[in-house]
Amino acid sequence: MFKPLKTLAALAVAGLLASPLAYAAPESGWWWNAAEGGRGFAIEVQNGKMFIAGFMYDDAGRATWHVSGPTPMVNDTTYQGNWMQYGGGQTLTGSFKPANVVNNNTGSLTIKFPTPTTATMTLPNGNQIALTRFAFGGASNTVGNVCTPANLTAQHYDAIAYGMTMAQVKQTIGCDYDPTATLMLNNGAMSYYTWRVLIPGTSASYYVINVFFDPSGSIVSDVYGGKYPGKEYFKTSSLNLVR
Template identity: 30%
Template sequence: MLKKWIAIGALLGSSLAQAYMPQSGTWVVTSELNGKPGRGLAIDVQNQTLVMQMYAYDASGNATFYLTSGAYKNNQYSGTLNKYRGGRYLGSNERIGQDNGNDGVVSMRFESGTKGYIKFPGEAEKEISRFSFGYDNSPQSLFGMWLFTPLGTSNPRSDVVYLEKQAAGSGYGTGFVTTADNRFACENVTSGPNAGLVVCIKFNIADRVEQVYYFDYKVNDGEGYTGTSAATATNLLIVRRLTTSNDDGTGITFKNAESTAPADLDALRQAFEAVVAEPIEQ
């Protein structure tokens, strides 16, 4: 995948392909993910600034809040792991938190947007990963509206599809999810050469394959390859989940209640009558 990004970066005349930001959200120390209370990370990178909030414990077992922030460059970060005290508690009046020193330097390096390594003060380096707790590899995890955008092609054309039906799959995965007309189908693949990816096929009206999509995703964002067949799937692909299975928007503005709430029929009728009763200008 990295080679492909470098290639597209060269095509666009920029260095964007050689650097990336970790996906914003909840991260975990991979080896410590056991379903029990532990420590976790909230990482966000905006432009070239990284902010990490960490919940952990001190030597006495007390819950402790940490914060580090600073410059993120070349997929790496290093900064002091700061502590705070005296802040507002539940039900309190206004209280301003104060610096309470730091526990040393924390450093991170990332090899993708969803995988990296962290070195806490006094510990060996450990793998960290983006925590995906809302989606698994079941067919239902693919329900909703998706946007597929190819890159590096002379004729880029995006597809917006709504996956809403479940059907028997290919035998390589967990089952199909299709559009209402069965012209677009996706499956979480669990065996064969594409195990671990989501594969989608777009059918034309002649029941021939028009486009194939191969991608990996975390939560709402994915990337992969696309082409008219497996042999030609060399164009880069950006994927975005636009709505969940409940039709809730994953963006910042469009929400289910705003887009699907029924209109007041009486108000609609009154507005219609007013429009009909008024002559148009000739």
């Protein structure tokens, strides 16, 4: 049974009150949502400014480019700007032809980076998608077999987003789930995975992150099937994560 610590005093005695987090800048490179292959984003951060270019398709299936920046970031973990659409430019083998601005404002863009390799992007229509830094030849973060208190933090918890793959969640938290705490819910319609670690100095109190996936355990899903829109019921915690 999980027994969250109840008071700040108890946390202080356990030596677990966290110092302010030192945030690292987002990693430059290619970003994507592994559940939505075919669309990706190149992100570059230099001197507090960010540039992003996205490749995707229009409703007719034609490839399009949208860019934003370089614009100063709001802070180390947040970018806000506007998308611009380009077209009519250089072909692979043709003579040089400069691209034209098709639309100088196709909508607003907000990206929050809870960690240097994970992000949540808010699109112009308000929809949000989870992004991770694409890792060539393997994950850019080391995923340990056993969790430590450094893995189960509020920062990592906040970075888990609807639509992430199991690999993305493991990379975000930095360790593997506890196989003894895996359950099937809703008559087999959902799977429930638990990341946990015993709080140092205790015998039965844990830091816990629970995440709900589809039946195959592949994609983070809403265990309530959208019954409570706007609320993050696809994940829960022991409410005593290090902050």
